[in-house]
Structures are given as structure tokens and as C-alpha cells.
Amino acid sequence: MSGENLELAGAIELRVLHGPQAGARLPLQPGHGYTIGTGDTCAIVLGGAQVAQEHARISVDAEGISVEPLEGRVLTLAGEEVQPGLLPLGTVLQFGLVKLTVASLDDEWPADEALQMRSVPTESADEVEQDDVTDGAAAGLEALAPTPSPSAGVQVLKHAEVRRYAVYGAVILLVGVAVFAAMQRPAEAIASTVETSPGSLEPEVRPVATEAENASALAEVLKSFPKSSLAVKRTEGGAWVVEGRLRTDKELQRLRERVSMLEVPVEVKVMLDAERLDLVKRFVQAQRSPGRLELRMEPGAGDVLRILGSASSAEEAAAFPERARGELAGLEPIEFDILRPEQIRERFMARLREAGLDGKFRVTATEPALELRAVLGPQDTRIWEALFLDFTRRYGSTLTISAHVDPERDAIAANVAAVVGGAFPYIVTTSGQRIAPGGALAGNTVVAVRDGEIVLSDGTRFRYGP
Known part of the structure; x- marks a missing residue:
């Protein structure tokens, strides 16, 4: 995590502005990705009409909000689909009929008027009929309504309650009830919305998990990566850290999503196998010196890397492994086989x-x-x-x-002193031995002596004479 993200940690939250969970909020960890939707597998479960099982994935950092649509569409208040790239913090996003944003804890909630889409909303048939019946009464009543609360969901509940009283009561009684409801209803609506929503983002109030419980939860996460070399460590400040190596970037992304769902913050310091291999190769190439230190790298058994080579002196052969262990700390296991002269x-x-x-x-x-x-x-x-x-x-x-x-x-030819031709040719060696075709010469059989050339059984040919 960069320095800017460290400063943001704990200061950014997700806010539901409109929908069944309006008023709910959830702290976000900068640099982590969160899937949002109605499905139980999502990191953030969001209730509301037209919200898909896995609607989209969002992440936040010091520069803004990043949105990746999955099974649903994500729109801005202008009705335009969100394009790839970073959006400023505080941008209002629409998931189905639910509006939400990611903002700093210090930012004010947007007013209800700012959440309206750029198109004219369509009223339902029931609202049109009720407006016809209580047109005059509703107009007077809305003039007495208090300033809208930060939650758009509360505002919708409040207006629906006003119209319901206008249908069944007299104007004077209705005004009195509306004033009382305006004082009591907002707090009740917020509590009801959060308590009855199956996908509420507000975490349950429960005891803080112990260190043993946190360690157990992390161990369960690591069990889902059986072929990796992951380990859990604690820093001097008590923070949790996952270290080790994974094979693919897809596994790394899955690990980040899993640990982001835990109750305790976890820092992920994981290297991919390809990154480790590249670092060792670069080190070997930088250390190679023709005539002084010859090196090469090859895979060993399992996760082992082997660095082989030779050195021009015993001192260099002993110094290189020690130097390499210091430079390549954290990339073990590595074996060395550097030969002395x-x-x-x-x-x-x-x-x-x-x-x-x-x-x-x-x-x-x-x-x-x-x-x-x-x-x-x-x-x-x-x-x-x-x-x-x-x-x-x-x-x-x-x-x-x-x-x-x-x-x-050449050695055979040096032993030939003379060659006698004719119908029955033969070779005279320097020791005086006479060898005809079919005889042995220097461990081979003489096949032929003709045309100024001696041919042996192993294919050797050499010429004689001038």
C-alpha cells in the first residue's frame, strides 16, 4: 500500500444514499477490491430493485474510485454508463434503483435534490390518484414538511406517509398528524430501514475477535491455497501480514478479496513465481564475469532454484554464495554449485x-x-x-x-616407409614389415592400395607417393 493509501485507511466509507438500505455506511480499505450485489458471495451485500447477484466491483485509492461492472449496469446521475477510469471521490453511482457513493468521513451527505436523475421521474398510478383526491391538502402539508434528512430513503417514506393521512383524514387533523409525524418519523424510518433490510451494510455489534480467533480465520483463508507457500506473521506493532508466493495473478486477486472480508486488517506481501524467477535471473546476469565467474540458473526439485557455475579462484567461489544469499533474501530456497579451479x-x-x-x-x-x-x-x-x-x-x-x-x-602415414604397386601391391612400414590388402595396420585392416591412396577399414584414407 502506498503512503497516500496508508493515510486514507480508515477515512473512506461507502454510503447508501437511496434504496432499502439508505443511510447505511461501511468503511473501505484503500487498495482493496469489493464485489457488490445481492449474492451471498459478494464482499458487500446490497439490497434493492434491479441489483444483480454480482453487480460490480469497486476499489478506492488516493486518486479516486474505480468501478468494474460485472452482471449489472452502473450509471451516473446523468444516466450515462460508467466508463473505465478513475472517478472523483463523492461521485454518486446508481446500481439498479439504488444510489450510493464513496466519500471521506468528513464530507457532507449530498442533499436529496442533488440525487435526482437528469430525466423527469414517472409517478405511479396510485400516486396520481391520491394527488387528485388530496391535491389542496397535500400542497399545504408539504409546505410544512421539515428539511430533508441526509437519507433519500427517509424522504420517500415521509412523503408516502403524508399522502396516506390525506386520504383518510380531514385537512385540520391531517396537518396535526403530519407535524407530529415529521418530528418522529425520520429516526424511526432510519432504524426500520437498517434493521429489516436483509443486505444491511451496518455490521452487527458483537465482541471484538481475539488474536486466536483472528489467527484461526487467517489459517482458514490460507487453506484454500494448498499449492502455495503462504505464511501469517505479526509485525512489531501487532499488525497481521500474509507473506509468501503464489503461482498466478488470479490467485493473488482471490487472496486479497478473501482477507478483505476478515474483521482484522491484513496486509498482503505476496510475490508471484514469475516475479521471483525474473529477479534471480537478473541477479545472475549482473554477477556473471567471463573468465572470472561463470554462472547459469536452472530449476531444481520442487520450488528450488539452482545457480551453477565456476570461479577462477577459490576465494571467488566461496564469496559468491554468501553475496547471493544477502542479495536474494526472501527468494529462497536457492542451491549453489560454484566450482573452484x-x-x-x-x-x-x-x-x-x-x-x-x-x-x-x-x-x-x-x-x-x-x-x-x-x-x-x-x-x-x-x-x-x-x-x-x-x-x-x-x-x-x-x-x-x-x-x-x-x-x-597422420600417425599411420608416418609409419609407412614405402608402397609397392603392381598386380599385388603391399605396404612397407618403417620397421620393415610388409602388409598387403587384408593385413592389419595400426589396429585397422588395409582395405585397398590403389591409385596412390591407402584405404583402411575405419574409413581413413591417406595418399602416398609424390
């Missing part, structure tokens, strides 16, 4: 063993860079290239790896 070397050699290449590589140096040499055939070369690219993508360049790989055919 020696751990990166161990993991790289383990990957070579898993790929079956460890016996073909020879380590020539470990500091400051890991240096390797190997002679590989075509298939092993493809495995090596895929392994190296994947390892670099996952752990970055915090550890320099220098690998010198010679193709195996």
Missing part, C-alpha cells in the same frame, strides 16, 4: 573417462592452464569435439584448457 579440472577429466577418451589423452601441464595431447581417429575426434563444447558451455572459460589433437591418419 581444481574441481573444474577433476570434473573435466571425469568427463573424459566417461567418454572413453582418458587413455588417449596425455596431460602435459596443469598450471596455469590444463594442457593435453592426443592422437584421435575420426569417431573419437567427433566425441571429443562434442564433449569440449558442452563442458565449455556449462562451466565457461574460468579454467583455460589447451588440447592438441592430431588426426590418427
Whole structure:
């Protein structure tokens, strides 16, 4: 809640100006949404003709009133439908035949004349007939009527009572009764309207709920969000706060509506899962430094987020998790796996063993860079290239790896001293061995010796001669 809304809290109320509940009022919490209608599921139950089950949703803040029609129409006194946007505090709204407004506690109630629609009202047949019978008497009587009360509903009851006496009594008696009724009827009408209305907005007078009852009510609300991580806390000042995370914005809106119906004010400090994920991603991107600190994020089990990577020094590998826990407080659970340089070397050699290449590589140096040499055939070369690219993508360049790989055919060619052609060609190795097609050379079978090329069984080809 903003600072302006905090100042408004407790100073804004809903007022029913005309209808069965005229004169009723209800404090509103700035920043919360309230559904209004005749249905039991509404946050505010409103009685009156042409009011829908869930007529509309309203909310109020420091800038004005926001109205969202649901199953009914909401009109202004000009007879125009309310459009999206903020309306000034004190604007009179019409829900069916009921008129209400949202205003400050210090604002005066509008006069009855100010509540009239901009069109000419249609009188009922009974009123026309009664006016014909008691035209003169009613005119004199209305002149003696007192100033209208703040409630439009009271004014309607008062005029109906006057006409009823005009039909059954003499003019002199009627004037006396009307004067007496004018003194007694307004207070009675207000009390009757509020007491008999099934949707009265005035809360019942009952004992203030205990802390245990409030805690129990909040716990019941949280039970309706079983897949969330919500918790109830108390501030140092004793205020109630709901904290945690929810999956969707729709769940957050439902939570706000539920807690707004409780007897005790509750502050909602809830983060959506998408917001949490975005905050962690931004932090990881800001902390990444090629060659010094390589980082990436991936989801873990359940609600866990994992930050993986490597550091160029043991000090940096130890400092980053501590720094992250301070910056990302409130976004837990988060796991860290940041490798030190020696751990990166161990993991790289383990990957070579898993790929079956460890016996073909020879380590020539470990500091400051890991240096390797190997002679590989075509298939092993493809495995090596895929392994190296994947390892670099996952752990970055915090550890320099220098690998010198010679193709195996070059090593084979170096062992060939001469090739004798003709109808029965053969190879002479540097050791003096003669190998004809079908014989073994460097672990492979010689398939053919022709056209200045030696072909081996693994697909290796190399040329000989000038």
C-alpha cells in the first residue's frame, strides 16, 4: 500500500444514499477490491430493485474510485454508463434503483435534490390518484414538511406517509398528524430501514475477535491455497501480514478479496513465481564475469532454484554464495554449485573417462592452464569435439584448457616407409614389415592400395607417393 493509501485507511466509507438500505455506511480499505450485489458471495451485500447477484466491483485509492461492472449496469446521475477510469471521490453511482457513493468521513451527505436523475421521474398510478383526491391538502402539508434528512430513503417514506393521512383524514387533523409525524418519523424510518433490510451494510455489534480467533480465520483463508507457500506473521506493532508466493495473478486477486472480508486488517506481501524467477535471473546476469565467474540458473526439485557455475579462484567461489544469499533474501530456497579451479579440472577429466577418451589423452601441464595431447581417429575426434563444447558451455572459460589433437591418419602415414604397386601391391612400414590388402595396420585392416591412396577399414584414407 502506498503512503497516500496508508493515510486514507480508515477515512473512506461507502454510503447508501437511496434504496432499502439508505443511510447505511461501511468503511473501505484503500487498495482493496469489493464485489457488490445481492449474492451471498459478494464482499458487500446490497439490497434493492434491479441489483444483480454480482453487480460490480469497486476499489478506492488516493486518486479516486474505480468501478468494474460485472452482471449489472452502473450509471451516473446523468444516466450515462460508467466508463473505465478513475472517478472523483463523492461521485454518486446508481446500481439498479439504488444510489450510493464513496466519500471521506468528513464530507457532507449530498442533499436529496442533488440525487435526482437528469430525466423527469414517472409517478405511479396510485400516486396520481391520491394527488387528485388530496391535491389542496397535500400542497399545504408539504409546505410544512421539515428539511430533508441526509437519507433519500427517509424522504420517500415521509412523503408516502403524508399522502396516506390525506386520504383518510380531514385537512385540520391531517396537518396535526403530519407535524407530529415529521418530528418522529425520520429516526424511526432510519432504524426500520437498517434493521429489516436483509443486505444491511451496518455490521452487527458483537465482541471484538481475539488474536486466536483472528489467527484461526487467517489459517482458514490460507487453506484454500494448498499449492502455495503462504505464511501469517505479526509485525512489531501487532499488525497481521500474509507473506509468501503464489503461482498466478488470479490467485493473488482471490487472496486479497478473501482477507478483505476478515474483521482484522491484513496486509498482503505476496510475490508471484514469475516475479521471483525474473529477479534471480537478473541477479545472475549482473554477477556473471567471463573468465572470472561463470554462472547459469536452472530449476531444481520442487520450488528450488539452482545457480551453477565456476570461479577462477577459490576465494571467488566461496564469496559468491554468501553475496547471493544477502542479495536474494526472501527468494529462497536457492542451491549453489560454484566450482573452484581444481574441481573444474577433476570434473573435466571425469568427463573424459566417461567418454572413453582418458587413455588417449596425455596431460602435459596443469598450471596455469590444463594442457593435453592426443592422437584421435575420426569417431573419437567427433566425441571429443562434442564433449569440449558442452563442458565449455556449462562451466565457461574460468579454467583455460589447451588440447592438441592430431588426426590418427597422420600417425599411420608416418609409419609407412614405402608402397609397392603392381598386380599385388603391399605396404612397407618403417620397421620393415610388409602388409598387403587384408593385413592389419595400426589396429585397422588395409582395405585397398590403389591409385596412390591407402584405404583402411575405419574409413581413413591417406595418399602416398609424390
